[in-house]
Amino acid sequence: MKELVEYIAKSIVDNPSEVKIKEVQKDQSIILELSVADEDMGKVIGKRGRIAKAIRTVVNAAATKEGKQVVVDIK
Numbered sequence: 001m002k003e004l005v006e007y008i009a010k011s012i013v014d015n016p017s018e019v020k021i022k023e024v025q026k027d028q029s030i031i032l033e034l035s036v037a038d039e040d041m042g043k044v045i046g047k048r049g050r051i052a053k054a055i056r057t058v059v060n061a062a063a064t065k066e067g068k069q070v071v072v073d074i075k
Contacts, residue, residue, distance in 0.1 A: 013036050019036055
């Protein structure tokens, strides 16, 4: 899942080298903390959070297929 979020985020932003993902295991779920450069934050979130919601939907679908629960948190 981490690689999927990293690939999507690096495709969207202007500074792909600034994309960092921290994986935190919590009980039965995995939390992926995505951080990008300040100037790229708007591109990752999108208007009214549409891009962030789309990223979460894709990751949730992939996680469900593998029988996992993944939460994407944008820092």
